[in-house]
Amino acid sequence: MADVSGVWLGTYWQYGSPTRFEMTLVQGKNTLSGNVLDDSSLGEANVTGEISGRTVTFRKCYLSGSRHCIDYFGTVSSDEKLMTGQWQEGIFNQGKWEAHRQDDNLTLSLEKIKSSPLQTVS
Structure with a gap:
């Protein structure tokens, strides 16, 4: 079973127009809960939802x-990224969506870059 706990940045398309969102999920076995913040007026x-293998289903309620x-x-x-x-939504309103896992280790990555010696090009 996939592990989807964490922060996800995504986009959904409605009538061809993209809307960005940030979603935080907590997974307990096959149960999901969390919250979403849309870049729209909503x-x-x-x-709330569930995961089975690599299949994820959830309901988002504003x-x-x-x-x-x-x-x-x-x-x-x-x-799992x-x-x-x-x-x-209902019978007629539907579209595609995608979400990318947000890198939880941005600070660690930055520290690693800072501590690496600079390479010079000859």
């Missing part, structure tokens, strides 16, 4: 406005 949402919910279906890549799939 804002913040809660997430906390403000109409508080509507959207269902997401997808697949986790073998390296990418999720791709489809979202659906």
